[in-house]
Amino acid sequence: MATRPNARRIGPTTVSTESRPAARPARLPREERRRQLLQAAHEVFVANGYHGAAMDEIAETARVSKPVLYQHFPGKRELYLALLDHHLASLNAMLMAALNSTSDNKLRVHATMDAYFRFIAQESQAHRLVFESDLNNDPDVSGRLEDFNARLASAIAAVIAEETKLSEAESTLLGRSLAGMAQISARYWLQTSGELKREDAVDLIYRLAWRGISRFPKET
Numbered sequence: 001m002a003t004r005p006n007a008r009r010i011g012p013t014t015v016s017t018e019s020r021p022a023a024r025p026a027r028l029p030r031e032e033r034r035r036q037l038l039q040a041a042h043e044v045f046v047a048n049g050y051h052g053a054a055m056d057e058i059a060e061t062a063r064v065s066k067p068v069l070y071q072h073f074p075g076k077r078e079l080y081l082a083l084l085d086h087h088l089a090s091l092n093a094m095l096m097a098a099l100n101s102t103s104d105n106k107l108r109v110h111a112t113m114d115a116y117f118r119f120i121a122q123e124s125q126a127h128r129l130v131f132e133s134d135l136n137n138d139p140d141v142s143g144r145l146e147d148f149n150a151r152l153a154s155a156i157a158a159v160i161a162e163e164t165k166l167s168e169a170e171s172t173l174l175g176r177s178l179a180g181m182a183q184i185s186a187r188y189w190l191q192t193s194g195e196l197k198r199e200d201a202v203d204l205i206y207r208l209a210w211r212g213i214s215r216f217p218k219e220t
Helices: 030-052 055-063 066-072 076-099 105-121 126-131 139-163 168-191 198-214
Strands: 005-008 012-017
Touching: 012 066, 030 055, 030 066, 030 076, 030 126, 055 066, 055 076, 076 105, 076 126, 076 139, 105 126, 105 139, 105 168, 105 198, 126 168, 139 168
Parallel strands: none
Antiparallel strands: 005 012
8 A cells, every 4th residue: 555645654554744743842941041041151251252242142052042041131231140140159169168178277278279270270261251351340240249359358367367366457458368369370370371280380379378378476
């Protein structure tokens, strides 16, 4: 018996496929879709900067329609701020883990420096969105960066104040200085394109920081 066109044989029967609807792509859970969109936005923002990025390109990179993108983020600004929050939270978690990894302050200084260098060295180039964005003068962006720096300085200051005779104001200033040293030196190290191994660069900055901070008088 002849088989009609657009049909396929399954066992002894013939099933028509002419009216079968195309399969819809699987719908991702909301949080998984949000992560997908943030990853696509990350790629576009790193490549083009905030002002050069377009929602059309972000949607295309994520392989979704613009309505889907706008369901999760009202606009480019909100998308960028969500991505900044994500990267700052990741860096903060790395730094807090370093500070809490030991009660030995010498090792704490080394671990904190190493955490900054590891973040800067990530292939994802998250540091560019955090520290080198063309939107850093925006009040919402600069406010987030200031909050991050203040929390980190406060955490470092708490350790310093506990171990020395320094006041809260003095300890906070030193906390800001240590964090700034780590951040600036790590960014410069990355620009030198591997003239020093990361471990060697971390050790160098750690020794500078520890020789300074360890000279302050201890609490008795």
